[in-house]
Amino acid sequence: GAGVSQSPSNKVTEKGKDVELRCDPISGHTALYWYRQSLGQGLEFLIYFQGNSAPDKSGLPSDRFSAERTGGSVSTLTIQRTQQEDSAVYLCASSLAAGGRYFGPGTRLTVT
């Protein structure tokens, strides 16, 4: 398929463990975004990558959250020392320079 893909689709982890979430954007899309959606809530911006520019990390909720984008394509969102409040659906989106963001199916993270 040509859409945004994310893995894993579901992740259950114990409190205090680290997790890595992966996003494969649409080929050729220069911009990549991470959002978080908690139960019953809208989408919360986390971080944004545009080409080779420094990422916009203004939405990361704490220093336990980090993300990288390798080779301008695949991105990994890492959450260290997970807490129960980190439980949410983590959504990745990509876009061309100017246009609509296309979302992946999300990773549902459950911290027990």
Next chain:
Amino acid sequence: GESVGLHLPTLSVQEGDNSIINCAYSNSASDYFIWYKQESGKGPQFIIDIRSNMDKRQGQRVTVLLNKTVKHLSLQIAATQPGDSAVYFCAEDTSGNTPLVFGKGTRLSVIA
């Protein structure tokens, strides 16, 4: 499975009727707007977008109206079908690939 938007405003519409979903945006400098549809357990799906130099744009069965004077956006769905049942989000952006700001969402429920 997890439900999106358990406490969102809900619009109930009879199958075949037209639906109008409204959104008030916050930033008068926003110049790009998108409507997304999100079904339970899935990522948001791009429906239609509009730039601030337009006040109306039509797609297949959908029309977006933009009123910049009162910072209001609406999504009209013609001949609503059961498959249209979902949570609908509006999103606003300012000058390119900045992080979209999402509204809280409205749940559309189609009564067959």
